[in-house]
Amino acid sequence: MLDARSEGYVTADGRQIGGVLMEMKNITLRFGGVVAIKDISFDIREGEIRAIIGPNGAGKSSMLNVISGFYHPQEGEVWYKGQRRPRMRPYQVAQQGIARTFQNIALFEGMSVLDNIMTGRLNHMRSGFLSQALWWGPAAREEAENREKVEKVIDFLEIQHIRKTPVRRLPYGLKKRVELARALAAEPSILLLDEPMAGMNVEEKEDMSRFILDVNDEFGTTIALIEHDMGVVMDLSDRVVVMDYGQKIGDGTPEEVRNNEEVIKAYLGVAHD
Amino acid sequence: MIYREAGDFKTSYAADNQTFPLRGDRLAYYLAVIFALGVVPFFINDYWANAIVIPFLIYTIAALGLNILIGYCGQLSLGTGAFMATGAYAAFKLTTAFPSLNIIFVIILAGVVTAGVGVAFGLPSLRIKGFYLAVATLAAQFFLIWLYTRTPWFFNYSPTGMISMPTRELFGYPVTGASATAVSGYLLCAVFLIASAWLARNLTRGTLGRQWMAIRDMDIAAEIIGVNPLRAKLSAFAVSSFLVGISGALFFTVYLGAAEAGESFGIDKSFLVLFMVIIGGLGSILGSFLGAFLLVVGPVLLKILLVNNLGWPTDVAAHLEIMIIGALIILFLVMEPHGLTALWRTIKEKLRLWPFPH
Numbered sequence: 001m002l003d004a005r006s007e008g009y010v011t012a013d014g015r016q017i018g019g020v021l022m023e024m025k026n027i028t029l030r031f032g033g034v035v036a037i038k039d040i041s042f043d044i045r046e047g048e049i050r051a052i053i054g055p056n057g058a059g060k061s062s063m064l065n066v067i068s069g070f071y072h073p074q075e076g077e078v079w080y081k082g083q084r085r086p087r088m089r090p091y092q093v094a095q096q097g098i099a100r101t102f103q104n105i106a107l108f109e110g111m112s113v114l115d116n117i118m119t120g121r122l123n124h125m126r127s128g129f130l131s132q133a134l135w136w137g138p139a140a141r142e143e144a145e146n147r148e149k150v151e152k153v154i155d156f157l158e159i160q161h162i163r164k165t166p167v168r169r170l171p172y173g174l175k176k177r178v179e180l181a182r183a184l185a186a187e188p189s190i191l192l193l194d195e196p197m198a199g200m201n202v203e204e205k206e207d208m209s210r211f212i213l214d215v216n217d218e219f220g221t222t223i224a225l226i227e228h229d230m231g232v233v234m235d236l237s238d239r240v241v242v243m244d245y246g247q248k249i250g251d252g253t254p255e256e257v258r259n260n261e262e263v264i265k266a267y268l269g270v271a272h273d
Numbered sequence: 274m275i276y277r278e279a280g281d282f283k284t285s286y287a288a289d290n291q292t293f294p295l296r297g298d299r300l301a302y303y304l305a306v307i308f309a310l311g312v313v314p315f316f317i318n319d320y321w322a323n324a325i326v327i328p329f330l331i332y333t334i335a336a337l338g339l340n341i342l343i344g345y346c347g348q349l350s351l352g353t354g355a356f357m358a359t360g361a362y363a364a365f366k367l368t369t370a371f372p373s374l375n376i377i378f379v380i381i382l383a384g385v386v387t388a389g390v391g392v393a394f395g396l397p398s399l400r401i402k403g404f405y406l407a408v409a410t411l412a413a414q415f416f417l418i419w420l421y422t423r424t425p426w427f428f429n430y431s432p433t434g435m436i437s438m439p440t441r442e443l444f445g446y447p448v449t450g451a452s453a454t455a456v457s458g459y460l461l462c463a464v465f466l467i468a469s470a471w472l473a474r475n476l477t478r479g480t481l482g483r484q485w486m487a488i489r490d491m492d493i494a495a496e497i498i499g500v501n502p503l504r505a506k507l508s509a510f511a512v513s514s515f516l517v518g519i520s521g522a523l524f525f526t527v528y529l530g531a532a533e534a535g536e537s538f539g540i541d542k543s544f545l546v547l548f549m550v551i552i553g554g555l556g557s558i559l560g561s562f563l564g565a566f567l568l569v570v571g572p573v574l575l576k577i578l579l580v581n582n583l584g585w586p587t588d589v590a591a592h593l594e595i596m597i598i599g600a601l602i603i604l605f606l607v608m609e610p611h612g613l614t615a616l617w618r619t620i621k622e623k624l625r626l627w628p629f630p631h
Contacts (some may be wrong), residue, residue: 068497082573094499106494108487110556118480119487125480125501129508135475140287143479180497 008045011238012253018046020079021222022190027076029062036062037073038246038254047217050224051233052121054243055266060226061103063243064194067092067224068100081189095123099188101179103195103226109168113178116167117153120185121146150185156218157181157211173204177211184215191215193225197232205229209236234258242266278625292474309463313454320378322455323528329569330462336549336561337473338516343547344555345477346509347489349397352410354542355417356514358534359387360521362427365436368430368526376441376448376526380465383522384515391514398506402492414457414540421534437531449526458527465523472557476512485509486556517546552605554614563613571598606631 008017023045029037037059050145052060065071069090078085080096088096099120108116125146127138154160157177162170163208167178176196183191195214197205209232215221227233233240234254242263243251249262257263281296293299305382333371335357342348363383367374374379394413398406421427428436440450448457454460476482484505487495496502545568553564572594579590609616 031546070493070497090497091499091501094497100497102494106491106497108490108494110490111483115483115486119483119500120498122480122484127480129481132481133472133476139479144286147290151286159582174354186498213626258623273458 011048015047015238017048017238020044021046021081022065023079025077025079026068027063027066027073027078029059029066029071035246037066037243039076040074040241040243040246042241042248042251044222044224045239046222047216047220048222048238049212049236050222050227051240052235052243053207053223053228053230053233053240057245058243059062059246060243061194064100064192064224064226067190068098068192094186097186097189098192099183099186099190100192101176101183101194101196103198105172105175105179107167107175107179107182110166112164112166113159113170113181114150114154114163116136116178117150117181117185119145120182121150132237149187153181156214157184173200173207176200176204176208180208180211180215184219186223187219188221190222190224193223193227195226195228197227197229205232212236218273286526292478305526306467309467310460310514313463314460317455317459319455322459325570325573327455327462327528328460329565330466331520331528332546332549332569333562333565334469334523335465335470335517335520336518336553336565337558338513338518339471340550340553340555340557340561341477341485341516341547342513343550344557344560345489345511346485346506346574347492348395348506348509349403349407350410350513351407351540351543351547352394352413352417353517353546354538354540355414356387356391356517357524357542358418358421358522358538359390359514360384360518360526361532361538362436362534363387363518363524364522365438366427368439368441372439376443376461379441380519380522380526382582382587384519387518387521388511388515389491391506391510393495395507395510395514399503401602411540414543418534418538433533435531435533436525437524442525450530453527457534462523462527465519469519470558470562473512475559477558481505481508489556548602552602552612553614557612557614559617560612560614563617567601567613570599571601603619 007019010016020043023041024043025041027037027040040063052063054060062071066073069088069092072087108119111119125142127142131137131139155165157180159174159177159181162174162178167175168179180193180196193212197208200208210221212225213236214221215232216223225237237254239252240250240254240257241248242257242260244262244266250257250260252260279292283294288294293302302455304322304397311486313326335353339350339353346358360383363386364379367382368376368379394410397409401409405576422434428434431437438449440452442448443457443461446457449463477485484495484500485508487500488502488505489499495505521538523539529537547570549564550561551564552567554560575597576590576593579585579593580587585593605613
């Protein structure tokens with residue numbers, strides 16, 4: 001159904017998906033003798049929700065870490081916005097417009113919710129050292145402008161009431177939401193979500209799903225996510241990559257993946273040969 | 274009831290972001306500044322200035338500096354004494370080399386020199402963390418003190434090995450040297466403290482301060498959302514050393530008048546300022562004031578109480594004083610690990626409702 005060279009496609013619910021935004025080409029990642037990712041290629045297209053699924057230890061999180069520049073693959077290339085990405089430090093990747101959340105929440109516990117989300121805006125803040133030290137001109141103006149953007153995110157994710165609460169006092173579900181807010185505040189081109197629904201109850205999962213769909217819908221943000229809850233993945237995503245033991249065993253729409261022999265085998269636990 | 278937020282509305286983000294969002298706090302702050310600059314100078318005498326007020330002001334600047342490094346950026350340092358010495362020796366070298374240079378610029382430039390030295394010794398922080406970094410800064414402490422006591426160039430080849438501050442005037446009044454009065458020294462230190470606190474507050478409330486705190490709370494996550502760890506850590510070392518350098522320069526020029534690196538700026542200074550920061554409250558501007566206040570004024574008050582009021586012999590009082598202060602430190606840390614600032618925060622919470630229970 002999908003031609004690799006095509007300029008996009010239309011999803012089942014009628015959304016127009018654009019061209020290739022990010023492409024992973026033959027990525028191989030090794031830790032010493034352990035091969036975490038073995039020769040995997042796939043692409044992420046503009047405006048789509050792309051899921052990476054697989055059993056535990058399949059290499060999904062490693063894949064996300066490769067995308068966010070935390071791991072550097074031994075082989076293969078990462079292409080982003082039509083250019084090959086050189087080896088970069090994670091903060092440089094962030095400056096290119098890739099934001100992420102973490103499986104085990106990585107918020108700044110000592111800071112307030114507002115400060116956490118404001119930190120997400122740092123790549124949009126340019127005022128110099130002196131201006132900040134004297135709190136004069138650009139620094140003060142920039143702070144107010146970015147605060148306005150942050151308040152929009154706060155409204156969007158419905159966390160107005162905890163704005164000034166220190167993060168360490170929040171319950172788990174809200175922390176997950178604040179982390180999403182911090183990533184969203186960066187106005188990323190690609191938003192990477194590492195198990196956004198891990199450890200949530202049904203209601204919280206529903207909320208989170210709604211937020212993910214709304215983010216994609218309202219801001220047109222491209223989203224790549226890892227998730228264990230199959231029902232959620234199949235409902236949310238436009239295309240799915242399935243990994244098992246570091247290899248790609250399936251790639252396509254949720255329908256295609258669901259009917260894929262290899263995928264069924266991996267999930268039903270048929271013995272590997 | 275006394276301390277209330279209700280009814281204090283904000284209509285802009287700038288107003289919501291200000292340092293003292295509550296009208297009462299703002300008023301108290303203005304009153305404190307007016308009191309410090311407009312009232313105290315008329316009443317201060319030599320004893321009060323030299324025993325309590327000037328050391329308090331100078332140590333507060335040092336505590337502010339160290340708080341930026343440890344409390345805001347999470348980089349442990351035991352080199353404070355050596356950085357104060359750097360400020361002192363830089364001020365000495367500058368003012369003897371350029372006698373006509375205004376003392377204010379001498380002190381600021383001494384801060385700049387210390388910032389440079391601080392960045393150099395902050396470089397290991399890019400690789401090592403926590404206690405290991407503390408040990409690396411300990412090396413700075415011993416190396417720098419050794420350098421300043423062994424290299425005659427630093428003390429202008431004086432036979433005693435000490436540096437001594439010549440008389441310098443500001444607006445026609447001597448502020449340093451033998452003829453300086455308590456008032457002029459006090460005013461110089463007070464102005465520097467107010468400026469330092471203002472600078473520290475501005476830097477910690479903006480995007481640079483958030484980068485420091487992000488590094489402190491979780492450095493890996495900070496890097497992944499776009500904080501350049503090199504720039505964040507080294508800027509914290511620079512700003513911190515700048516303030517510590519200024520405090521060292523003031524300590525030498527205004528307070529001591531004559532100093533020797535090993536004696537005046539030893540490892541005990543590093544620990545003293547570290548205690549101030551921890552007891553006052555890590556990551557808090559107010560905490561730096563409270564911590565310095567407790568550790569500078571506490572011993573003096575105890576001495577007045579024991580010797581003057583109870584009539585105990587001086588040597589007994591001196592030993593008891595150390596024991597009591599030590600016990601107080603432990604007591605504070607057990608009861609309130611987040612320092613005096615947290616205590617103040619609790620009091621504010623209580624005052625919000627007082628005298629009603631709910």
